[in-house]
Amino acid sequence: MxxxxxxxxxxxxxxxxxxxxxxxxxxxxxxxxxxxxxxxxxxxxxxxxxxISGLGSNMLIVTAGAGRQGGIFGGAGTGATLRIEDADGIARLDNVLAAAPSTSVPAQAVAGPANWATNVTGSVPAYFQVNDWTVGDGRIFTDREERAGARVAVLGQTVADKLFGANDPMGQMVRVKGISFTVIGILEKRGQGFGGQDRDDVIVVPLTSALRLLQGNFFRRSIRTISVSVASADALDSVTDDITALLRRTHRLRPADPDDFQVANLTAITDTLTTTTRAISLLLAAIxxxxxxxxxxxxxxxxxxxxxxxxxxxxxxxxxxxxxxxxxxxxxxxxxxxxxxxxxxxxxxxxxxxxxxxxxxxxxxxxxxxxxxxxxxxxxxxxxxxxxxxxxxxxxxxxxxxxxx
Known part of the structure; x- marks a missing residue:
């Protein structure tokens, strides 16, 4: 029928x-x-x-506080409030797998007749572990090279393409602020991040080299960020509290003083952005x-x-x-x-x-x-x-x- x-x-x-x-x-x-x-x-x-997951899983980002020169205030990360000793202390906390101090310096990189404006990141070998980033060719620098301030560099894919084109960058020299670095590795390609940022537009050098040779005198002994790898997502909140307590104590902040640093939970940021985008998409679907x-x-x-x-x-x-x-x-x-x-x-x-x-x-x-x-x-x-x-x-x-x- x-x-x-x-x-x-x-x-x-x-x-x-x-x-x-x-x-x-x-x-x-x-x-x-x-x-x-x-x-x-x-x-x-x-x-x-x-x-955000490309930055590393179960990760916290500790950023230096705002700086001030004269009557001019800078944004977060512009102050000289974090030290390498802070990263060492964080690395010893419970549920912390690794802590990678780093600093970033905008600079013009030059190789032969080619040049490219990029960001030079100075960090330690743990930086690659925390950010879950491996090399596609060559190697990363060692702890010994970092402590010695070796003039070696690992290039992001974008920088390698802009400076060397189809030529092999391995073993070649790259000059940054007049300082020559030997290319020892090329990072795996990551592509664009949220907002269109090119995550491959970077040069990573040993932290000691960056502090001594590239960073200004005002920041000579300071770092901008500490990337922290946490054992599990459940431990993120407790580790955040432990980091806050540790840094307030080592920075000798009084109870009434505001934090001179910031701790960002990338998982919380991911959840917030996902919830927001889901709500927007449902609203558009309803329309x-x-x-x-x-x-x-x-x-x-x-x-x-x-x-x-x-x-x-x-x-x-x-x-x-x-x-x-x-x-x-x-x-x-x-x-x-x-x-x-x-x-x-x-x-x-x-x-x-x-x-x-x-x-x-x-x-x-x-x-x-x-x-x-x-x-x-x-x-x-x-x-x-x-x-x-x-x-x-x-x-x-x-x-x-x-x-x-």
Missing amino acids: ITTMLAEAWSALIANRLRSSLTMLGMIIGVAAVILMLAIGGGVQKQVADS GSISLVVGGIGIMNIMLVSVTERTREIGIRMAIGASRAAVRLQFLLEALMLSLIGCGIGVAVGTGLAMLVGGVIGFETQVTLFAVTVAFAVSASIGIFFGWWPATRAAKLSPIEALRS
Whole structure:
């Protein structure tokens, strides 16, 4: 019986192709808009998570406080409030796997006739462990080289490409602020971070070399950040408290004094950004779903017209024994078919637009099975909801009055 009704519903839609197509247009636009918004939102969430997880898992970042020269205040990290001894103390805390002190100096790197403005990071070998960053070619510098202030450098892929092009950088010299460093390694490519920052645009040198040769006199004995690798995500909060207590004690801060440092929990930042982007994507999807309601109203309108045009047909069906429930089901199936076909086309259009937009804006959009399933479920609900009144109106017709029309 259902198969026969579906065949009749299809025939009714085919008999009015243009009208059926225009009716489905609202559903197509609505579903495509929802799929596109959810895909963009999912892509943004993935990029945020990848960008922060690329910095290292279960990691805390301790940043120096704001500096002041004369009447001018700088931002976080500009003060000379952190020392290498702070990193040594943090490394001895419970649940801390490693602590890597580092400083960053913007500089012009020169190799032969080529030059490139980049950031030079001075740190220790633990920097690569904490940040989960390995070399694709060559090696990192050793603890012995770091303590000795060796003039060696590990290049990010972007710097290597800009300074050496297709040539092999290994063993070549790079000059930074007039100081020559020997290239001993090339870091694996990481790509762009959140906000478009190029994470491969960096040169890493031993911390002792950076402090002695590259950093200004004011910061000669200070570091900008300490990257801390924590044993587990559950220990992040307790380690944050331990670091705060340790630094306040070693910096001899009184209870009323504010912290002269900042401790950032990257996991908390990830959760906050993920929650925010999810809320934004759901809001955009909700706005796009307004088109689904418009499409549902269009379905109800066209089904009312169909009931009016087919009044005599309804009377004949009832006269030969069709029940009111069967008449109602017939028109419900037609409304449901209009909705689901429009949804299928909308999913295809939305997926295509998501791929196109992803290529234009430069990151991967995600069309998930969940989004497609929800789209079909909502479309089916809209088809039944907006088709119920026309179907019920058809079922309530008097057979005699219908035959007379």
